[in-house]
Amino acid sequence: MAMLPQARTLSLAGAALPTYGMDALPVFVPVRLQGTETIGRLDACRYLVTLRTDDAYAFSPSRTADLDLDKMVGTEVTVSIQLEGIGRPIPGLAGVAGLGNIGAGTREITGLVEAARIAGQDRDSILYELELRPWLYRATLTQDCRLFQDMTVVDITDAVLSKYPYPVDKRLGAFRGVYPKRDVQRQAFESDWAFLQRLWEEWGIWWWFEHDDGHHRLVLCDTIGGHQPHGAAYETLRYPSPDGQRIDEEHIHALSVTSRLTPGRVTVTDYDYTRPRADLATTAENPRPTASADGEIYGWGDYSQPLAGAQGLTGQPNDTAREAHHFANVQLEAQRCAGRRANGKGNLRGLTVGYTFTLTGYPQQAANREYLVVSCALDIEEVAGRTGGAQTYRVDAQFELLPTNEPFRLERSVRKPVMSG
Numbered sequence: 001m002a003m004l005p006q007a008r009t010l011s012l013a014g015a016a017l018p019t020y021g022m023d024a025l026p027v028f029v030p031v032r033l034q035g036t037e038t039i040g041r042l043d044a045c046r047y048l049v050t051l052r053t054d055d056a057y058a059f060s061p062s063r064t065a066d067l068d069l070d071k072m073v074g075t076e077v078t079v080s081i082q083l084e085g086i087g088r089p090i091p092g093l094a095g096v097a098g099l100g101n102i103g104a105g106t107r108e109i110t111g112l113v114e115a116a117r118i119a120g121q122d123r124d125s126i127l128y129e130l131e132l133r134p135w136l137y138r139a140t141l142t143q144d145c146r147l148f149q150d151m152t153v154v155d156i157t158d159a160v161l162s163k164y165p166y167p168v169d170k171r172l173g174a175f176r177g178v179y180p181k182r183d184v185q186r187q188a189f190e191s192d193w194a195f196l197q198r199l200w201e202e203w204g205i206w207w208w209f210e211h212d213d214g215h216h217r218l219v220l221c222d223t224i225g226g227h228q229p230h231g232a233a234y235e236t237l238r239y240p241s242p243d244g245q246r247i248d249e250e251h252i253h254a255l256s257v258t259s260r261l262t263p264g265r266v267t268v269t270d271y272d273y274t275r276p277r278a279d280l281a282t283t284a285e286n287p288r289p290t291a292s293a294d295g296e297i298y299g300w301g302d303y304s305q306p307l308a309g310a311q312g313l314t315g316q317p318n319d320t321a322r323e324a325h326h327f328a329n330v331q332l333e334a335q336r337c338a339g340r341r342a343n344g345k346g347n348l349r350g351l352t353v354g355y356t357f358t359l360t361g362y363p364q365q366a367a368n369r370e371y372l373v374v375s376c377a378l379d380i381e382e383v384a385g386r387t388g389g390a391q392t393y394r395v396d397a398q399f400e401l402l403p404t405n406e407p408f409r410l411e412r413s414v415r416k417p418v419m420s421g
Contacts, residue, residue, distance in 0.1 A: 078110040
């Protein structure tokens with residue numbers, strides 16, 4: 001956690017937020033942002049923004065206590081975080097001129113207002129709180145029972161998400177970008193969210209959100225190469241040396257690297273009613289280099305389609321061997337990727353989930369490498385009195401990392417429903 005002086009760090013924009021005067025100046029400013037984002041976990045993607053009236057205007061609490069909360073709920077708002085960049089020397093420029101703020105700019109976090117509340121009063125200002133969720137949260141509020149015939153997981157994704165007017169970026173390379181079709185997939189009295197998450201986890205697709213230009217975009221990915229590096233200020237992050245030498249840039253304060261025992265083999269099987277004696281079992285094996293890594297998971301693969309195509313009209317089976325190998329590898333990689341993680345904290349305003357960076361300066365040389373940010377909990381607070389003193393902010397980021405030489409998959413979290421009758 002760090003207390004650092006600078007001009008206001010947080011700002012907020014949204015079409016439904018109240019404004020003042022002909023210039024539509026914001027009535028409220030954010031004084032604290034706290035929340036988390038995690039790849040592929042909707043329940044761990046949420047932020048809380050605390051607002052108060054801008055110090056530049058002498059608004060009476062009686063005027064600001066009667067906002068219509070319903071007008072804000074369900075709308076998009078964007079929190080902007082000012083980034084100072086790093087003052088590394090620029091070749092050819094001497095003195096202070098050569099210390100450019102590399103990577104300076106603005107980081108955006110956009111979300112839908114799930115809830116808005118009056119949180120009390122602080123001296124002469126009414127406090128409000130906005131709970132922000134990604135737009136995919138809307139998919140938890142819809143439940144359906146329907147069939148999707150002769151479609152791929154990508155086709156089904158497009159069909160389900162077509163009702164939600166938000167951007168989606170697909171970075172999919174498995175099966176050379178053309179996923180196999182399924183005769184029938186049923187959304188069995190599930191929410192749109194639960195249905196899609198179940199399919200994505202089965203096929204090895206994960207997701208996160210990228211934020212820019214006042215919007216947030218869902219990114220679907222099935223390869224670690226689909227993750228982009230951070231910008232200049234965060235593409236390389238330093239760990240402090242043991243001599244306590246001062247680092248005049250945002251850096252990692254503490255970091256632990258963990259190796260964990262995981263299963264080393266997954267076997268999946270299925271049944272073909274046209275070939276009842278056929279052995280359709282497939283095994284994927286890639287144990288981590290630890291002792292006792294010979295644990296095996298045995299499960300049902302659900303990949304056999306004896307007569308592929310809508311209503312079996314093609315009369316041809318699918319490629320069971322290829323698809324079985326994919327499903328077995330997805331389950332194995334979901335287990336293996338939990339075996340090597342790093343957890344840390346630092347005053348890192350711009351550390352963003354879904355992006356990569358390179359660590360330097362850590363005592364264990366093997367740990368100085370490229371990582372993917374899997375999860376990050378961020379807490380930024382404007383700390384300043386109304387005495388005309390310099391603005392100060394407090395920032396704390398706690399994060400989980402995955403080495404980019406390891407595969408990444410989501411463990412299955414949504415059970416396939418069983419229909420009776």
